[in-house]
Structures are given as C-alpha cells and as structure tokens.
Amino acid sequence: MTSLSDHAGFLPLAQLPSLVAQLMAHGYQCLGPTLENDAIVMRELATADSLPRGLQAEQAPGRYRLTQDPQQRYFAWANGPQAIKPQAFAPQESLWRVERDATGALTFAAVLPAVRPQAIIGVRACDLAALALQDAHFMRAGRRDAQYAQRREQLFLVAVQCAEPAATCFCASTGDGPTPATGYDISLAELADGFITVAGSAKGAAVLQALALAPATPQQIETARQQGEAAAAAQTRTLPSHTLRDSLMSRLEHPRWDEVAARCLACGNCTAVCPTCFCHAEVDEPALSGASSEHARIWDSCFGESHGHLHGFNVRPDIRSRYRQWLTHKLATWHDQFGRSGCVGCGRCIAWCPVGIDLTAEVAALTASEVPS
Helix, strand or coil: CCCCCCCCEEEEHHHHHHHHHHHHHCCCEEEEEEEECCEEEEEECCCCCCCCCCEEEEEECCEEEEEECCCCCCCCCCCCCCCCHHHHCCCEEEEEEEEECCCCCEEEEECCCCCCCEEEEEECHHHHHHHHHHHHHHCCCCCCCHHHHHHHCCEEEEEECCCCCCCCCCHHHHCCCCCCCCCCCEEEEECCCEEEEEECCHHHHHHHHHHCCEECCHHHHHHHHHHHHHHHHCCCCCCCCCCCHHHHHCCCCCCHHHHHHHHCCCCCHHHHHCCCCCCEEEEEEECCCCCEEEEEEEECCCCCHHHHEECCEECCCCHHHHHHHHHHHHHHHHHHHHCCCCCCCCCHHHHCCCCCCCHHHHHHHHCCCCCCC
C-alpha cells in the first residue's frame, strides 16, 4: 500500500463489526459478501456482525468453487460474479411512464428510483476501476443518466486489498489492482490481527473518526504493502502492457476469430458478469387496460442476435462477428471513447464462461506475431 504513513489507522479484527455498526448508524443499508447459490455475492447484512469468515473461491476457466480459508479471514476471496455494477446500473428499471387521462390526452413523466444510501463492504480495486468507467459513460457531460446518477450518488464504498488473487485474475497487468488506489470512501487491508484503514473521502473520514482508531504502525503498513506486492506477483495471467487498439483492429480477419467462434456459445455470461459492460435494450411495457405504459431499460449483450439487428438486416449475423465485436470494443475502441481499455483484469469472464474461453489466451493468440514492446 502506498502513501499511508500519515493517515492510516488500525482496526483490530474483533472490531470489524463496529465499522459496520457505524455505517448502519449513519443510515446506510450495508451490503457485504454472502454465500448464495454456492457463490459469493453482495447482499444486505442483517446485523453488524454477520460478515462471514473463512471463505475462499477457487477459480479457473469455466470453474468457480468455494473453499475454506484455514486462516479464517474475512476477505480471502478474490471476487464473485457480482461487481458494483448492479447497484448503480440496474439490471432492469423503468425510465419513463406515459398515462392516458379520461379525455385521451397523454402525460409523460420520468421515473426515478427510490434509493436508500448503500454501503458496499468488500469492494475490490478492479471493481473501483470498472465503476470509474461506468461513471465516464453514464455521467458524462451533457448526457448524464438520471437513474444511474441517483443510485451512484448514494453509494459508500469500503474497498479491500486483494491478498489472495484467483488464478483467473490479471488486474496487475492492467494497472487496476490488487491494492485499491482511488475511488473508495474507506480502504481496508486485512492483516492477521486487524485492518489497515484509510479514508478516501470526507464521508469515509467521518465514519473512521467515530471509531477513534489508533494509528497503524510502520510495521503494519509495510506488511500490507508487501502483501499487495505479493498478490500482484502471484498473478499468472496477463494482458500486454501496450495499447492493443492497433494490434486488434489490424487483425479483423485473423483465423483465430473462427476458432473461438467454434467454442463460444454466445450465451452472454461474460457480458453479464463483466463490471464494465453497459449494453442495454429498451422496451415498452403497456398496461393491459391501455391506460398507461412504462418504458424500461434492461441489460443486453452484444452476443445476442437482436443486438446487431438494424432495419432489414443484421450487422453481426454470426458468433464470430459478435465475439470479435465484444473483444475489439473492450480492448481496442474503448481507447477512443475513454482513453483506456475497458478491461480491468477481474477475470470474471474467464471463470464464468461455461466453455472456459480465456480472454488473455485469445489476445495472446491474436497478437502472437508481434514483437513485445
């Protein structure tokens, strides 16, 4: 961890529930890691002491399995299928409503979500980077998305350093982890006897101040720093350090696209778990009475056939063109839109692909003829 010596506190292990209690006292609905359907997902914590301990997640291409952590840590798991995204960009929501009165006149009104302040406990560095990309899309100047903004502004993020990256993680190569650097309200680094704490916002500082923590010692800070470096060094998957835009766009007819298309099911799992994907469809949901209708937004995927449909034809009629669209947009043309890649190295698309397609392996195959930079 970096730049912590002047303002890092230390939260003893037994006092972690007091942090959750403080967040609840500040009016936050607290979401934390929960075991559900054999996966770790973020759900509301019933009490301040209901964070689970001793969970780990074994991940590989097409494989996710929970295991036990012998050290009984709170945050020894790398990530689950759910990122921050559903809390800001809802999977399904109404955007506006139209109603017909007795005279037949139509009235249109925006629909904004009723949102409670939410604290998410256990956010990873890769997901903070992904949220920054979602912000760049949904909250850009002149095109601010009201529904996203209303949810986003109610989030309080408690980030955690990843000490145990999964075999599918490669955030170190994308520059997005494993130690949180920015975008959080509070950052934690879990040690054997407690947590190094850092405030990243005025809201975070207020919560930590109420806990009256002792300062972290130089030795504790150094241990956390070494832990982060070890987690980065343990990652075996990588993406090339140089920008892939020109490399991929010059290989649009590479035979590897056919090879991966023969394996890909176009199921959309990768886009559903990806923390940066923001494709959506909009549908109208009329009432049976005909007196009203709601215009809704739902998550969509560029792997779906309907996503590429234009008037009278489909611009991406096969899996080859859909996979190519996803990979080249994510890793190449995002540089044109946002000044960086759309991949944060979380590895979810690898673990949750039912046929085990590995994004890093596909990029390596596509760029194999290049001289490393």
